[in-house]
Amino acid sequence: xxxxxxxxxxxxxxxxxxxxxxxxxxxxxxxxxxxxxxxxxxxxxxxxxxxxxxxxxxxxxxxxxxxxxxxxxxxxxxxxxxxxxxxxxxxxxxxxxxxxxxxxxxxxxxxxxxxxxxxxxxxxxxxxxxxxxxxxxxxxxxxxxxxxxxxxxxxxxxxxxxxxxxxxxxxxxxxxxxxxxxxxxxxxxxxxxxxxxxxxxxxxxxxxxxxxxxxxxxxxxxxxxxxxxxxxxxxxxxxxxxxxxxxxxxxxxxxxxxxxxxxxxxxxxxxxxxxxxxxxxxxxxxxxxxxxxxxxxxxxxxxxxxxxxxx
Amino acid sequence: xxxxxxxxxxxxxxxxxxxxxxxxxxxxxxxxxxxxxxxxxxxxxxxxxxxxxxxxxxxxxxxxxxxxxxxxxxxxxxxxxxxxxxxxxxxxxxxxxxxxxxxxxxxxxxxxxxxxxxxxxxxxxxxxxxxxxxxxxxxxxxxxxxxxxxxxxxxxxxxxxxxxxxxxxxxxxxxxxxxxxxxxxxxxxxxxxxxxxxxxxxxxxxxxxxxxxxxxxxxxxxxxxxxxxxxxxxxxxxxxxxxxxxxxxxxxxxxxxxxxxxxxxxxxxxxxxxxxxxxxxxxxxxxxxxxxxxxxxxxxxxxxxxxxxxxxxxxxxxxxxxxxxxxxxxxxxxxxxxxxxxxxxxxxxxxxxxxxxxxxxxxxxxxxxxxxxxxxxxxxxxxxxxxxxxxxxxxxxxxxxxxxxxxxxxxxxxxxxxxxxxxxxxxxxxxxxxxxxxxxxxxxxxxx
Numbered sequence: 001x002x003x004x005x006x007x008x009x010x011x012x013x014x015x016x017x018x019x020x021x022x023x024x025x026x027x028x029x030x031x032x033x034x035x036x037x038x039x040x041x042x043x044x045x046x047x048x049x050x051x052x053x054x055x056x057x058x059x060x061x062x063x064x065x066x067x068x069x070x071x072x073x074x075x076x077x078x079x080x081x082x083x084x085x086x087x088x089x090x091x092x093x094x095x096x097x098x099x100x101x102x103x104x105x106x107x108x109x110x111x112x113x114x115x116x117x118x119x120x121x122x123x124x125x126x127x128x129x130x131x132x133x134x135x136x137x138x139x140x141x142x143x144x145x146x147x148x149x150x151x152x153x154x155x156x157x158x159x160x161x162x163x164x165x166x167x168x169x170x171x172x173x174x175x176x177x178x179x180x181x182x183x184x185x186x187x188x189x190x191x192x193x194x195x196x197x198x199x200x201x202x203x204x205x206x207x208x209x210x211x212x213x214x215x216x217x218x219x220x221x222x223x224x225x226x227x228x229x230x231x232x233x234x235x236x237x238x239x240x241x242x243x244x245x246x247x248x249x250x251x252x253x254x255x256x257x258x259x260x261x262x263x264x265x266x267x268x269x270x271x272x273x274x275x276x277x278x279x280x281x282x283x284x285x286x287x288x289x290x291x292x293x294x295x296x297x298x299x300x301x302x303x304x305x306x307x308x309x310x311x
Numbered sequence: 312x313x314x315x316x317x318x319x320x321x322x323x324x325x326x327x328x329x330x331x332x333x334x335x336x337x338x339x340x341x342x343x344x345x346x347x348x349x350x351x352x353x354x355x356x357x358x359x360x361x362x363x364x365x366x367x368x369x370x371x372x373x374x375x376x377x378x379x380x381x382x383x384x385x386x387x388x389x390x391x392x393x394x395x396x397x398x399x400x401x402x403x404x405x406x407x408x409x410x411x412x413x414x415x416x417x418x419x420x421x422x423x424x425x426x427x428x429x430x431x432x433x434x435x436x437x438x439x440x441x442x443x444x445x446x447x448x449x450x451x452x453x454x455x456x457x458x459x460x461x462x463x464x465x466x467x468x469x470x471x472x473x474x475x476x477x478x479x480x481x482x483x484x485x486x487x488x489x490x491x492x493x494x495x496x497x498x499x500x501x502x503x504x505x506x507x508x509x510x511x512x513x514x515x516x517x518x519x520x521x522x523x524x525x526x527x528x529x530x531x532x533x534x535x536x537x538x539x540x541x542x543x544x545x546x547x548x549x550x551x552x553x554x555x556x557x558x559x560x561x562x563x564x565x566x567x568x569x570x571x572x573x574x575x576x577x578x579x580x581x582x583x584x585x586x587x588x589x590x591x592x593x594x595x596x597x598x599x600x601x602x603x604x605x606x607x608x609x610x611x612x613x614x615x616x617x618x619x620x621x622x623x624x625x626x627x628x629x630x631x632x633x634x635x636x637x638x639x640x641x642x643x644x645x646x647x648x649x650x651x652x653x654x655x656x657x658x659x660x661x662x663x664x665x666x667x668x669x670x671x672x673x674x675x676x677x678x679x680x681x682x683x684x685x686x687x688x689x690x691x692x693x694x695x696x697x698x699x700x701x702x703x704x705x706x707x708x709x710x711x712x713x714x715x716x717x718x719x720x721x722x723x724x725x726x727x728x729x730x731x732x733x734x735x736x737x738x739x740x741x742x743x744x745x746x747x748x749x750x751x752x753x754x755x756x757x758x759x
Contacts, residue, residue: 049426052377053419060410062384067407070399070473077388078702084385085713089720092378096724099374103367103731254400255475262407269411277419283430 001259002249003240005068008266010236012061017125017147018154018228019054022221023047025155025178027094027118031111033159033170040111042290044098046162049284051098053277055091067262071252075244076132083124083131090120122151130189133238135245139192146189149182150205150231154224157208161217164287172212175220179209186227193234201230315701317710318390321717325382326683327676328721332376334675337451337496338503339369340444342533344437346526351437357522360740365507365526366440370425371731375724377418382717390710394690394700401467401476402457405483409453417446451499452492459488461691462682463555469694487555490547497540498636498675504534505639505667508646510736512664515656522740524656527664531646534667538640546590553591556692557600558609559685560591562620563629566601573599578630613693620687624680631677635670642667 030043047054065073077084094117101110123144130143156175160168183205190198208223243249253259343366350358384406387395395402420442427436466481467474476482511527514520552560561567564576564587572595575586585595602619609618642663650656686692690700 045426049422051422053415053422055377055381056410056414056418059381059384059414060407062388063403063407063410066384066387066395066399067403070403071396073388073399073403074392074395074702077385078390078392078705081389081702081705081709082712084389085709085716088382088385089716091381092720092724095378095381096374096727099370100727100731103371103735254403255470258400258404258476258479261476261479262404265408265411269415273411273415273419277415280419280423283423284426 001256001263002253004263005064005253005259006236006240006249009061009064009068010232010239012057012064013236014229014232016054016057016061017232018225019057020051021122021151021154021228022158022224023051023054023155024118024122024151025153026159027098027114027155028122028152029155029159029171029174031115032174033156033163033167035166036290037107038290039167040107041102042163042288043159043167044101044114045288046159048098050277050280052095053280055095064262064266068254068259069243069249069252070254071247072243072249075247075252079244080128080131083128087121087124087128090117090124093117094121118151119148123148126189129235132244133235134192142185142189146182146185146231149178149185150224150228153178153182153205153208154221154228157212157217157220157224160212161221162287164289167290168287172215172217175212176209179205179212183209186231190231190234193238195234195237197230197237198234201227201234204230312707314705314707314710315698317707317714318701318705319697321390321710321714322386323683324714324718324721325379325386327679328725329376329379329383330675330679331672331725332372332379333451334499334502334672335369335372335506336376337447337499338501338533338537339365339372339506340440340447341500342503342507342530343369344440344444345529347437347440351433356743357520357525357740360743361522361526364735364740365510367735368506368510368732371728371735373421375728379721389713390702390705391690391700392702392704394695396473397695397700398461398474398691401460401464401474401482404476404479405453405457405460409450409457413446413450413453415446417443417450420446448496451496452488455492455495456483456485456488458682459485459491461689462686463487463551464691464694474691474694487548487551490544490551493540494544494548495675495678497537497544498671498678500537501534501541501636501639502671502675504530504537504643505671508534508643508664509666509668512656512661512667513736514739515661515664516658519655524650527646527656528650531643531650534640534643535647538636538643541636542640549590550592553599556685558602558605558618559620559625559681561600561602561605562622562625562685563681564599565622565626566599567603568601569598569604570601571598572596579626616688616696618688620685625685628677628680628684632674632681635674635677639667639671639674 026043026047030040034040034043062073065076093113097110097113097117101107101114104110126147127140127144130146131137131140133139133143153175156171156178159171160175163171183202186202186205190202204223204227208220208227211217211220211223240249243252343362346358346362346365349355350362420439423431424436424439424443427439431439460482463485464474465485466478467476469475507530508527511523511530514523515527549560564573565579566573566576566587571588572585573587573591574582574584575590576582588597588599589595591597591599602622606618610616646656646660646664649660688697689695690697
């Protein structure tokens with residue numbers, strides 16, 4: 001039961017990093033791939049309907065840690081007090097920026113909040129988990145650089161997948177640049193783990209870059225998502241033996257009754273959650289279009305169904 | 312001043328601040344869903360205009376509720392690690408359920424609602440706002456069940472210095488929670504109703520449009536009904552407090568000695584005999600325990616220490632809650648009477664309705680101060696002291712930094728929120744656009 005709940009928590013963190021990973025990337029890169037206010041709005045609209053739901057993966061992961069491994073939850077967040085505090089500050093300014101930018105006269109402060117509030121947690125989560133594993137400042141910096149670069153790549157690929165025209169072109173270029181940074185950083189960051197998923201994550205990143213080069217955006221996105229899944233898996237394989245220095249999972253775990261009850265609740269609710277969140281992505285599957293840029297011939301086959309309202 | 316004091320201040324500041332937005336999310340979500348349902352049923356345009364108008368205000372507020380809520384979940388681990396380790400087995404379960412059963416539903420369907428105006432079939436789109444609003448209300452239930460457990464722990468045993476849950480059903484049907492959930496949700500509807508009333512009051516002073524009258528009447532009904540729920544469950548809570556939290560009850564009344572036929576104190580020195588006993592037990596002659604006698608008994612049971620919460624805060628917050636809450640509900644009943652059978656809103660009433668915004672907010676803040684400061688010195692009544700709950704490894708400087716930054720950031724965001732809300736209230740309802748042309752569709756009317 002303890003092992004199962006550790007796996008559930010690893011799954012929730014993985015879901016969080018995959019989903020909010022591209023939210024962070026889009027948030028950081030929207031000003032990079034946009035030249036006009038309309039483009040900026042279109043870039044952010046790729047994550048508009050989904051980012052809040054994606055963030056609930058974090059709330060669920062942390063809530064599940066609290067319930068299933070109270071001592072791990074308490075030890076980890078009090079030990080990483082200031083980094084976690086900065087993550088929260090980032091999530092606050094980013095969330096408010098995203099929700100308010102369409103309702104203010106000049107979205108400058110909102111957009112600044114979105115960039116800072118996306119980059120800060122993207123860096124800090126990597127730093128926190130690397131520090132948890134290695135307990136050294138250089139490792140934390142490297143871990144942070146890794147997650148920051150991978151989120152940027154993941155987000156750039158997502159932007160390329162979900163936009164059209166100039167934004168899409170710039171997103172592709174940005175993705176290639178992000179890949180050029182992310183791959184060497186990943187080699188440094190993951191090789192010390194040396195496990196199979198860590199090595200596979202590097203391969204997936206390389207594949208993502210190659211697929212982006214060949215303009216296979218859907219497959220490239222699948223590859224960056226796979227890289228994040230594999231890297232998270234590699235980290236949690238290490239944490240399984242030692243979730244915190246001087247603490248084992250069994251010591252941190254809640255009682256059998258609580259874990260059993262939670263298992264039933266998770267078993268019943270998770271399929272529904274996956275179903276309706278998946279449905280959201282289906283509803284908003286179309287590419288987002290910048291107004292006034294529709295030119296016949298600029299659309300790739302499959303990118304836009306004829307006659308459908310552009311997005 | 313040590314880390315414990317600052318951690319308590321941080322919890323107080325962030326929680327009270329969070330709860331300025333939560334009640335609006337809870338109540339206004341249902342109100343907007345109701346408006347959209349009215350539009351769906353009748354096809355009348357003004358319902359759609361109102362849905363979009365209040366929907367926008369709802370979303371401005373919702374953002375703040377979400378981001379300040381995330382802080383709450385992390386704060387237990389950051390500042391209160393001893394507490395979290397002790398209670399996680401029990402307390403974590405409702406929190407995890409809240410995320411799984413409520414938060415996912417709330418935020419996913421709200422995203423669909425915001426961006427789905429032109430994309431989803433009307434009926435499905437309507438279902439989305441209901442799902443989001445119901446999610447908000449469900450989340451209130453789970454977090455309040457967790458909170459109730461702190462005041463009246465049930466369904467657990469202590470093994471090796473940690474609470475172990477033995478009965479989830481007992482935790483979820485805790486009598487304290489059963490009284491508290493409708494009390495708090497009812498209060499949220501009063502806050503939301505008051506907000507709508509203040510907005511309508513502003514517009515009723517400027518226009519004779521029938522639509523504002525209709526919205527105001529709906530909000531008056533909502534506030535009055537919620538007021539009845541809050542009063543009824545407040546009475547339930549008082550009776551439970553008599554059994555479960557006698558120290559809080561005695562402090563709220565400034566009752567020092569065990570007293571038969573205890574009086575209700577309106578203010579220090581003004582007392583109505585027998586009423587406190589009657590409110591606590593339905594028997595005007597019953598004995599109510601006093602703070603000094605309870606202190607003596609607690610010392611015998613738990614050892615030396617001060618088991619009395621801050622007397623002034625508990626005493627006055629209780630009165631502020633009752634007076635401001637009742638004033639709002641009274642205003643709504645009066646408003647319903649004055650505007651019965653198509654009578655117009657008199658100007659003085661519309662002006663008075665502006666008060667319906669601050670009054671219930673002050674009442675709910677006071678209610679939480681009563682509830683949580685009245686629980687002191689315990690985090691878990693009879694099991695864990697607040698002083699023993701704080702994170703041992705977190706330094707004074709760390710808490711000072713986070714407290715300062717959160718306070719400043721929250722202050723700045725409050726100003727921005729008020730400016731934004733005011734601007735959108737002043738702008739009023741927007742004329743509906745004709746069926747959107749392709750280029751216009753990029754920007755849904757409600758977002759971005």
